Amino acid sequence: MELTEKEKAQNEFPGEIIDTPGGGIVVSSFDGLINWARANSLWPLTFATSCCGIEMMSTASSKYDFSRFGFEVARATPRQADVIIIAGTIVNKMGPVLKRLYDQMADPKYVIAMGACAISGGPFFYNTYSVVKGADHIIPVDVYIPGCPPRPEALLHALISLQEKIKSGLTREQIRQPKEQ
Amino acid sequence: MYSQTEIIKDTSDTEGELVINVGPQHPATHGVLHLVITLDGETIKKIEPHLGYIHRSIEKMCESLSYRQFIYVTSRMDYLSSHINNLGCAHNVEKSMQIEVPQRAKVIRVLMSELTRIASHELWLGAMAMDLGAFTPFFYAFREREMITEIMEDTCGARLTMNYIVPGGLMYDLHPDFQQKVKAFVKQFKHKVTEYEDLVTNNVIFQNRMKGVGVLSKEDAISYGCTGPVGRGSGVHCDIRKIFPYEVYDTVEFDEVLETAGDSFARYMVRVREMNQSIRIIEQLIDNIPEGDFQAKTKAVLKPPKGEFYTRVETARGEFGVYIVSEGGTTPYRIKFRSPGFSNLSALEHMAKGSKIGDLMATMGTLDLVIPDIDR
Amino acid sequence: MFSLESITNSIQNWLYNTFQPWFALTLECVIVIALVTGLFAVLGLVLVLMERKVAAHIQIRLGPNRVGPGGMFQTVADTLKLLMKEGLTPDLADKFLFNLAPFIVMIVAMLLLAPIAFAKGFQVWDINIGVLYVSAISSLSVIGILMAGWASNNKYSLLGAMRSGAQIVSYELSAGLSVLTIVILTGSLQLSDIIASQENGWWLFKGHIPVIISFVIFLIAVTAETNRAPFDLAEAESELTAGFHTEYSGMQFALFFFGRIYQHIYCVCHRRHFIFRRMDAIAYWALGRI
Amino acid sequence: MANEEIKEYISSIQPTATFDETGEWLNILTEPSSWKSFAKELRHSKFDFDYLFCLTCIDWKTHLTMVYHLSSTTYRNTIVVKANLDRASPEIETVSDIWRTAEFHEREVFELFGVVFINHPDLRKLILTDDFEGYPLRKDFEDPINMIKL
């Protein structure tokens, strides 16, 4: 049964998500605990394309120190990361790579679009032939941070907002309905 | 839109060779550089850089932006030396329109450039140490870098992409606290450089991983067009601040740092010693900022005459060239940025061929690549 | 010397007096399982938090301090999260070996606990060839790592696994030889004997020059064997993204992580056996990260 | 000054070259067909132009102009060599064997302007995606999907 679904998926649009059977048994009261754990242990993927990446590094540095909130363990592989912070411009060539990275992350996964470029293309909106005008054309985004580049405090605020969103059960992951088969 | 890629299972033609993609998402490529590496065991047989993962078509974009506008975009190219990028462009416009910049602006521009250079080298130090597996230097380096970003924020209103230098001078005057804060920074930084030396330079593991790794001879460095610390690490006399002094560089005393070994350690030493030279420049200028205007009187719309103009400045990574072809209009007809990283990167294959993967990281770390600068 | 021998002995006597021998043995096993698993869980949580806190303070940061009082529940949250994360198996991986590898690493880590003397008489199995046993079992963990690297069908994993093998090849011999010094001095391979021989002073401070040399060698070799910085070639985050566990996610990754930490516990404890005698050796381990 | 000397020398080896001294540096306009031999001469001449610091192309709508900025690390003379190319089928010899930095710069010019470099060792797309059509830095390049005019 599962194999046929996989085969079906091969023929569809590559970004298509197919829910596999199983999982999601426990509900309500236990969910609160799980959401608390997930919210307090967001491991970011070390992914940065341009200037915002430097501010992300600043956020990791001593003065701002996002390890206080448990975001400390930056993983280089998407398999172990929880949140992908799109720090910088996404161009057409990068698009498939970003999509692939997002797809390869293990569920549950969250996305933060950091900076004007990731939100809309920012200063590179007009007259460019290669910039994707907003990372949400490629992958779904949970939290947006404006700025060019945003201050480290803004990134911290975004991460805390994401925490609150997870705790209240409103992320895209949590409200995703299984597709009708 | 996105083609689904097939997994190649056939291995018959590449027996014993491992083709590995390093990047675009890789902690050691400092951005989105993509290297396709052919390995034999751990030995690198071939490196093929693929660029364009952050190609934002800045050159095309600038053709439709006015002379005041396109300077802001250049901050986003080499974001670690954004002041110097701005300076290069402002310089070009000033040269073509023959604008005389006030002395105060000139001094402040040099001060800002040198502060940016220190900040950039600090970040490089932390990132490179992290490439080699040491976490702590990263935090130490960022501690001092943070002081510079604070100074920048006071005056320019931004931490990273400043957009402070405009054609004709500066955007605003200095923040009143500037001198005092810079002095405090200089005082602390002088003491901290020795700390870095203790922590990093004199570390045996570090030295063994750097010495004799990624050697680039002087002839090759010239042929590949390597400039900045990479060129100077190979003994090429290529500091634009010395060869073609701009602003007030001809009136301050500083040494061009030259090493002759051409290996990663030489490049490392060049950068560390360059920080000291920058401090020297700052110390000479900080008490001698002349009073006066910070901006020359310019027209609201800049229209350089018809012709071709080329300016060169020294960023933290090397020679940054701005080549503007003007048709006399309000926007440049063609603009070309000669980015230092692009040429430095082209030497990577030559330097890393035949070495191990670990050595590649050391080599790449000391090249100090900023990918948006390379792709533009 | 402080001893728990009477307690353990009385429990054992009570068990064998009350129940059938086979049932007593089973109960004893259950107690051991419960104790060991509990120890693992608690030590894993506490030590990881400690490592992060100490590392943060050396790196002039604060470290986790928001989750629970003073950040105490940070690792609890992390573990729960990893538990609740999808465990991925790549399509082209060798699924059997891929899923087996974390078990191997875990089993090795557990088996290493057997001869460790937590206190006098508080020992799972006071095996008379303890030193040999420890050397034999500890080199098994590399099999789990090689298995993980090979089965992942990922080049980074493969390279990381091969490096891990190289690491073992390079340092195993020196670690084994350095332990020999203590065995000569004590004249026994039994770990409880080794500890008893240090009752009135550590070997390290008794002025034996060879002991000091072998202590330094052991320290370096064992750090290398557990792939910690600066010997973290197998993971080499900047080169191989995450080394042999690149493809692992969720709990499987956590098991590798735990396995490694328990190996550390073992290292530290054995350092304690051989040279130190107190748990403050763990502080050294926490510093090992930096 | 040195410019006169260089001019003299260049007219002796390349009689068809024309000069233009209005800009900051000496501009030399050469024929694309003779560029390779000329480049070799320049590299090994007594002026020793060993440093190619900028290589680019300009689209003049009627023709393309290759621009080479050459300098010498010992004598610090700088010259600018230009060659006009046919816009329909732009072709010029590569100089990547003389100045190795040219290899990357030529690949960049190849994909952004469509100039074909004869004998280039590895003339593939470097920056753009493989299926990208057109030469974006040419003046007539239009991309209705991605380009939003101001």
Next chain:
Amino acid sequence: MGAISLIALIIAAVLFSAGGILLGKILVKKSYNPQKGQAYECGIPTQTSPWQQFHVGYYLFALLFLIFDVELVFMYPWAVVVKKTGMVALFEILVFIFILFMGFLYAHKKGALKWS
């Protein structure tokens, strides 16, 4: 406790691991798409399979290691009794090490210890 404790420990390890993995399998919502199943290689599709002949630089070295490691095991029993037996044991182990050392020298001269 005797050797049975090893079985207990193995059971403990398996329970610990399997418990964690199974709990995750039961409780977590999962999704699948073809890209997720492919190997991670910095976001680019892999080009060749890693399951091919791989040049392990330390192959010879590893073989030698095996030999020497086994020899090392012989030294443990010696170490236990060396204090009781005295000089004779010391002399004997010196002979043993000398023979080993000759083998080591031979390997060194052949260049087997060079990491290539």
